[in-house]
Amino acid sequence: LVEEQLARVERMKNDTGAVDYSKLDQIIIGCCGGDGIGPAITAEAERVLRAVLKDDVASGKIIFKQIDGLTIENRIAANKAIPDDVLAELKACDIILKGPTTTPSKGDGPNIESANVAMRRELDLFANVRPVAVPEEGIDWTFFRENTEGEYALGSKGIALDADMSFDFKVTTTQGTERIARQAFEFARKNGKKRVAIITKANILKKTDGKFLELCYKVAKEYPEIEVDDWFVDIISANLINEKVRKNFEVFVLPNLYGDIITDEAAQIQGGVGTAGSANVGNKYAMFEAIHGSAPRMVETGREQYANPASMIKAAELLLRHIGYKDEADRVIAALKIANDTIKMTGRNDGATGAEFANCVIENL
Amino acid sequence: LVEEQLARVERMKNDTGAVDYSKLDQIIIGCCGGDGIGPAITAEAERVLRAVLKDDVASGKIIFKQIDGLTIENRIAANKAIPDDVLAELKACDIILKGPTTTPSKGDGPNIESANVAMRRELDLFANVRPVAVPEEGIDWTFFRENTEGEYALGSKGIALDADMSFDFKVTTTQGTERIARQAFEFARKNGKKRVAIITKANILKKTDGKFLELCYKVAKEYPEIEVDDWFVDIISANLINEKVRKNFEVFVLPNLYGDIITDEAAQIQGGVGTAGSANVGNKYAMFEAIHGSAPRMVETGREQYANPASMIKAAELLLRHIGYKDEADRVIAALKIANDTIKMTGRNDGATGAEFANCVIENL
Ligand SMILES: CC(C)[C@H](C(=O)O)[C@@H](O)C(=O)O
Numbered sequence: 001l002v003e004e005q006l007a008r009v010e011r012m013k014n015d016t017g018a019v020d021y022s023k024l025d026q027i028i029i030g031c032c033g034g035d036g037i038g039p040a041i042t043a044e045a046e047r048v049l050r051a052v053l054k055d056d057v058a059s060g061k062i063i064f065k066q067i068d069g070l071t072i073e074n075r076i077a078a079n080k081a082i083p084d085d086v087l088a089e090l091k092a093c094d095i096i097l098k099g100p101t102t103t104p105s106k107g108d109g110p111n112i113e114s115a116n117v118a119m120r121r122e123l124d125l126f127a128n129v130r131p132v133a134v135p136e137e138g139i140d141w142t143f144f145r146e147n148t149e150g151e152y153a154l155g156s157k158g159i160a161l162d163a164d165m166s167f168d169f170k171v172t173t174t175q176g177t178e179r180i181a182r183q184a185f186e187f188a189r190k191n192g193k194k195r196v197a198i199i200t201k202a203n204i205l206k207k208t209d210g211k212f213l214e215l216c217y218k219v220a221k222e223y224p225e226i227e228v229d230d231w232f233v234d235i236i237s238a239n240l241i242n243e244k245v246r247k248n249f250e251v252f253v254l255p256n257l258y259g260d261i262i263t264d265e266a267a268q269i270q271g272g273v274g275t276a277g278s279a280n281v282g283n284k285y286a287m288f289e290a291i292h293g294s295a296p297r298m299v300e301t302g303r304e305q306y307a308n309p310a311s312m313i314k315a316a317e318l319l320l321r322h323i324g325y326k327d328e329a330d331r332v333i334a335a336l337k338i339a340n341d342t343i344k345m346t347g348r349n350d351g352a353t354g355a356e357f358a359n360c361v362i363e364n365l
Numbered sequence: 366l367v368e369e370q371l372a373r374v375e376r377m378k379n380d381t382g383a384v385d386y387s388k389l390d391q392i393i394i395g396c397c398g399g400d401g402i403g404p405a406i407t408a409e410a411e412r413v414l415r416a417v418l419k420d421d422v423a424s425g426k427i428i429f430k431q432i433d434g435l436t437i438e439n440r441i442a443a444n445k446a447i448p449d450d451v452l453a454e455l456k457a458c459d460i461i462l463k464g465p466t467t468t469p470s471k472g473d474g475p476n477i478e479s480a481n482v483a484m485r486r487e488l489d490l491f492a493n494v495r496p497v498a499v500p501e502e503g504i505d506w507t508f509f510r511e512n513t514e515g516e517y518a519l520g521s522k523g524i525a526l527d528a529d530m531s532f533d534f535k536v537t538t539t540q541g542t543e544r545i546a547r548q549a550f551e552f553a554r555k556n557g558k559k560r561v562a563i564i565t566k567a568n569i570l571k572k573t574d575g576k577f578l579e580l581c582y583k584v585a586k587e588y589p590e591i592e593v594d595d596w597f598v599d600i601i602s603a604n605l606i607n608e609k610v611r612k613n614f615e616v617f618v619l620p621n622l623y624g625d626i627i628t629d630e631a632a633q634i635q636g637g638v639g640t641a642g643s644a645n646v647g648n649k650y651a652m653f654e655a656i657h658g659s660a661p662r663m664v665e666t667g668r669e670q671y672a673n674p675a676s677m678i679k680a681a682e683l684l685l686r687h688i689g690y691k692d693e694a695d696r697v698i699a700a701l702k703i704a705n706d707t708i709k710m711t712g713r714n715d716g717a718t719g720a721e722f723a724n725c726v727i728e729n730l
C-alpha cells in the first residue's frame with residue numbers, strides 16, 4: 001500500500017515543482033499525533049477537519065490516514081529522529097497535520113535530533129509560514145522563517161573540539177535564501193501587502209546573515225512595487241511590542257533561529273503560543289503544526305484530555321487554506337473565535353476538555 | 366602621559382583579579398563619545414556624573430578623561446574596530462562610559478568589526494549585565510549576558526566557502542561559560558535573589574548551548590540555596606511578555622546572541638531601548654553604555670541636541686554603583702525618574718533638548 005501511494009505521489013509531484021492541489025482527484029491528509037498531548041489535540045483537529053470537509057470526505061475526495069509511529073519511544077528504539085517506516089508513511093500523504101513531538105535535550109538523555117527539524121529537512125519544507133494577527137490593534141503579520149538551514153542546517157552536529165571548546169555552525173546558501181525570500185515577496189504581491197522587512201544580525205554574522213541580507217535585497221528587485229527595509233533581530237524583538245511602530249510591519253523574512261524566537265514572541269502578543277499554527281511548506285510536501293511543545297507534564301499528571309486543541313485547529317485552518325479550501329478555512333477561523341470566547345480551558349479539570357472545545361468549534365462551523 | 370597611566374593601572378590591577386575601587390586613591394573615568402548622537406548624550410551623562418560627584422571631583426579623587434577618537438571615520442582610516450591609540454587611552458582609564466558606535470553592515474560598506482564587540486573582547490569584558498525593572502508590574506530582572514564568545518567569538522570572521530555557501534561559527538568554552546554563570550549566581554546570592562533561569566537553545570545547538578546548559582547547572586551546585594531552571598530562548602521571548610509568568614523570573618544567564626535579543630525586548634517592556642543601560646564587566650576593566658545605536662539619521666538631520674540622554678545617564682548610574690558610590694547612584698535614579706516624568710523628549714524641536722533633560726536630572730539630584 002505504502003509503495004503504491006508513494007508511486008502515485010511521485011507521479012503527481014515530480015515535474016510540477018509545487019503541488020497544485022486543485023488538480024488532485026484525491027487528497028490524502030496524514031494525521032501524525034506525535035508525543036505528549038500531541039495525539040489528543042491532533043485527533044480533535046482532525047474531527048474539525050472531517051466536519052468542515054464532510055461532503056468531500058463522504059465522496060472519497062478527502063482521505064485521512066493515521067500515522068501513529070512518530071513517538072519518542074519509537075525514535076529512541078530506531079535511534080533516528082524519524083524512523084524509516086514513519087518517513088515512508090509521511091511521504092505517502094499529500095499533506096500532513098502533525099502534533100508536537102518531544103526532543104531529549106539534556107546531556108543525560110539519548111542524543112536524538114528533533115523530529116520537527118528532521119521532518120523539515122527530509123521533506124524539504126523550506127518555508128515556515130507563521131501568521132499572527134491582532135485585528136483590534138491593527139496587527140496583521142506574516143513571518144517567513146527559513147526552515148532548513150541556518151543554525152539548524154547540520155542537524156545538531158557541532159564539534160566538541162576538546163573538553164574546553166565546542167563549536168556549532170550556521171550555514172546560509174544562495175538557493176536556500178533566494179527561495180525563502182521569493183516566497184515572502186510572492187506572498188506580499190499576491191496578498192496586496194506593501195512592505196517586507198528583512199531581519200538579520202548582519203553586523204555580527206557577516207558571512208551568513210550578510211549573505212541573507214544581500215540576497216533578500218536582490219530578490220526584492222523583482223518586486224519593485226513592494227517596499228523593503230531591514231532590521232537587526234534585537235531591535236525587532238523590541239519593536240514587536242512597541243505600540244508606536246509595530247502596526248507598520250506586514251511581512252517578515254528571517255533566518256531559521258531568529259524566526260523561531262521572534263514568532264514565539266509574536267504568538268504571545270496574539271494570546272500565547274497555544275494560539276498559533278505554523279505552515280511548513282516545500283515544493284513537494286507541506287506540513288502543518290502547532291508552534292508549542294508536547295507538554296509531557298500534562299500527560300504524566302493525567303491531564304491530556306484538558307489540553308487545548310486551539311493551536312492544532314489553527315494549523316488545520318492553515319492546511320485547508322493551503323489545499324484551496326478557502327471558505328472552509330474561514331468557517332474554521334470564525335468558529336474557533338467563538339470557541340475561544342465561550343469555552344474556558346484551564347488545562348485542569350476545573351476547565352473544559354479538548355473534546356468539548358472541538359465540539360464547540362464543530363457546532364459553530 | 367598615556368604610558369605613565371598605563372603603568373599605574375597595570376600596577377594596581379595585575380594581581381587583584383578584579384579591581385577593588387575602594388582601594389584606589391584616584392579613579393579615572395574615561396568618557397568615550399563614539400558616533401552619531403553618542404558624543405552629545407555622553408557629554409550630558411558626564412555632566413550628571415560631575416554634579417553628583419562634585420566633592421570628589423574638586424578634591425581630585427575623581428578625574429574625567431575625554432576619549433574622542435572612537436569615531437567611524439577614524440576606524441575606517443585605521444582599518445581597525447578600535448584604533449591602537451584609542452585602545453591605549455581606554456586601557457589607561459579605571460572605568461569607561463561609552464556612547465554608541467556605528468558599525469557598517471551593508472555589503473557595500475567597509476568591512477570593519479563592531480567597536481562594541483571589539484572592546485568587549487580587547488578588555489575581556491565577559492559579563493554584560495542588564496537590569497530591567499518595572500516596579501508597578503513586579504518586574505525586577507537582571508540579565509547576565511555572556512559577552513565575549515558564542516556567535517560573537519570570532520569577530521565576524523566566518524567563511525564564504527564558495528558563491529553558494531557561507532558559514533559562521535558559534536564558540537562556547539568551559540572557562541567562558543563558568544565565569545558568566547558564576548557572576549550570575551554570585552549576584553543572586555549577594556542580592557538575595559531566589560532564582561536563576563538558564564536560557565539556551567540546547568535542543569538544536571547541542572554542542573555549544575548543550576555545554577552552556579550543563580556547565581551552568583554544574584556551577585549552580587555551588588549555590589544550593591538558589592533555585593535554578595532552564596528554558597529555551599524561543600519560549601522565553603514569549604514568557605517575558607506573558608503577564609501570568611514573567612514576575613517569577615529574577616536572574617537570567619544566557620549566551621551572547623540570545624542576551625542581545627532578549628534584553629532589547631526586556632528594555633522595551635521597561636519603556637524602550639532608550640531607557641536601558643548596560644554594564645560590561647571584566648576582571649580588569651568595566652565599560653558602561655546605552656543599549657541602543659548611534660542614530661546617525663538624527664545627526665544627518667541636525668537633531669542631535671534633541672537626543673534623549675536617559676540611557677547614558679542610566680549607564681552612568683550603573684557605573685557609580687560599580688565603583689562603590691551607591692548613594693550617588695540612588696540619587697541619580699531618583700532624579701532620572703523625575704526628569705522622565707517631567708521632561709517631554711520627542712527627538713525633534715517640539716520637545717526638550719538633551720541638555721534640558723540633563724539639567725532637570727542635575728537640579729533634582
Ligand atoms: C521544537 C523545536 C525544535 C522547534 C524549533 O526550534 O524550530 C520549535 O520551537 C518550533 O518553533 O517549531
Ligand SMILES: CC(C)[C@H](C(=O)O)[C@@H](O)C(=O)O
Pocket residue numbers: 203204234468479481482625656
Ligand atoms: C551594536 C551591537 C554590535 C551590539 C550587540 O549586538 O551586542 C548591541 O546590539 C548591543 O546589544 O550592545
